[in-house]
Amino acid sequence: MGMTAILGGCGSTGSSGVTLRLVAADYGDSAANSSKKYWDRLAQEYESAHPGVKVQVSVYSWNDVDRKVKQMADAGDPPDMAQIGAYADYAAKGLLYKADDVLSIPVQADFLGQLSEAGQLRHVQYGIPFAASTRVLFYNKTLFAKANLTPPTTWAELAADAAALKARGVKYPYALPLGPEEAQAETMQWLLGGGSGYTDDIGTYTIDSPQNVETFTWLRDELVGKGLTGPVAPGRLNRADAFDAFANGEVGMLNGHPTLMQQADKKGVKFGMVPMPGRNGTPKSTMGVADWMMAFKKSGHREQIGDFLDFVYSEKNVLAFSREYDLLPVTGSASEAMDAAEQDKALRPFLSELPLAQLYPVGKTSWAQVSADVKKQIGRAVAPDGSPAAVLGQLQATATAADSAENAK
Template identity: 60%
Template sequence: MTVTLSGCASDDGGGDVTLRLVAADYGTGAENTSKKYWDDVAVKFEKANPGIDVDVSVYSWKDVDREVAEMVKAGKAPDIAQIGAFADYAQADKLYTADEMIAIRTGSNFLPSLTYAGEVDGKLYGLPFVASTRLLFYNKGLFDKAGLGAPQTRDDIRSDAAALKKSGVTYPFALPLGQEESQAETLMWLLSGGGGYTDEVGNYDIDSPANVATFQWLQNDLVGKGLTGPVAPKELDRAKAFDAFTKGEVGMLNGHPTLMQEAEKKGIEVGMVPLPGIDGPTKGSMGVADWMMGFKQNGHRVEIGKFLDFAYKDENVLAFADQYDLLPVTSSASLAMEADSRHEPLHEFLAALPNSQLYPFGKTSWAQVSESIKEKIGSAVEPGASPESVLVQIASQARQAESAE
């Protein structure tokens, strides 16, 4: 197979192929938008692969999964998507398998736990793109001013937040349950209460007693006591919460490595601990992986594979991880990061990745369930709401979606 042969299906009829890449934006604004990274990779790839052009579109995390879903539904799927879920597209036979696209050396270099998470029915469809683990971040300056130590339990969170409020902190505990990434915030809290999205055998268990108790605690002990700041959690997106943290307006929040970098640039001294649980630190952390996938619709299998092999070179993987303080998904890049003292602040996150708890990515229903969580979970902590009723509603939709797989 050659580029020219596959190029017969190109839109311009000139023998060249244009790959359409849709990706998520990890940046916080125009200065560090991911569009710059992908444009740079595209230029280098095009130079090394004459006859293949790459058209890059970048959307916010709030919009990117929905944008791709609408493209696919309209019969205008991108060639490559870098988004949050893949299993529903794999189940619908819209994606190439890894074996159909990438070189063996590329596929065998992914971290094993992430490879497993990217499989549907034993075949790898979702190529891990970047990963992170999550910790509780706190503003050391605000904590010192209030005479506080690092929180270890939920009781500590509540009492520390009350002390921070008394000392005039705008957001004692920022709780972003808006639609941007509330499925992540939710899972962190569920794990801290001994629950999660699924049970021991992998079935959805979103309305378990442990999960209900966790959200009752959030509603009563944080939101109900006025400890989450002036913006209701349902209206607070992660980006707004992170921005407030970098401005010194937040005492505590759940964060990932990118926030550490941005806060330190603004002179915020950051403390980090595992998310406190009921009796002590949460055992194990939440891990997040985002995914690359190749769509079949335009028939550009060979060209997609060439681009993905290029994108997963160590220099590109590490460049993206460096820019956003995230974790590489390949063994070779992970080893390079471990050996580099410049990345010492990330070593704690990196060590937690192999045993972290990820979303149930392999479920074809996960994209739908994730959207349901984003839309509804913020209402679970509103004054007068019933956390149990909201979780039961989400769980019912999840089980219905799962039964349709």
């Protein structure tokens, strides 16, 4: 795309004495690799080429960042830019610039298509993708070798492998984290594998579709009911605990994202990664997750915001952030560079999933409520006496009501 050449000429924004405020999420797990370091370095580099503009960055943990931005927006003093987990509420309230109000055409054209689409509210893009991730099936190579197993390609093979691992005393043959931390992710991966999802092709919630009920009935009967998911009930097992157990060598298989690679490597666990199986083979789409950048209109700094964001989304900077935190680039140019680079080969299994990835329905303001409801309720669907049809039906009723309220505004 020649992004560097394009951005090289954007040094003049016709501004002087402007301070841009950015609130961002922290992707690090310690002070040593805090995202504050990344943003401070980027801001310094930008300011040195743009003497009239200061970039003031505040970085908060994921536990706090969404709440901080909401407090600022509710007080009528939002930042110029926020890099957080969701954008739809702010877009629906008319607080955000449209993506094409701030980004140059080459930068906008470089985003991966399905990510740009996921950033749309009522067919207009407000959410600017910032970082992406996909999920693959991690398996413990040592445990698999001892049981003479090969990685599964269908649900039936996954259940058979899990049964063989259980017979050899593996604590969690398949770890199924449907606890309140991130149940919406594990749920979506299984729904996609069963041929459905949270919504249909036009964005209508289909949580209690026949395929989804079949999927959770299979999970209840073939995995949980046969004791193949470990000693902790799935509804009480959080993703972080499942990842810790995998890194401790106690898990045969689980659905994981790139950060699990580092965690397992540190503990010396030998692992393999394959596409998450579907009911009858590789599903037509896997789950993708994106975090978002958005630009608030309140300050009126449209031109300066746009110029800074064009810089943020240069290939060099997108690659640097993705590599720092084992994330996937959101632009085509950086994705191609990562795919070709030997240093990034560990991320290729995730990168190859991204073009077909399906994201949460983040363009719906109702999604936050639906996601919270899934986290609270979905574990009951696979309990020994659980009714997938009843639980999914209840989630569907809540989603439909939230959706109707959103559309009535």
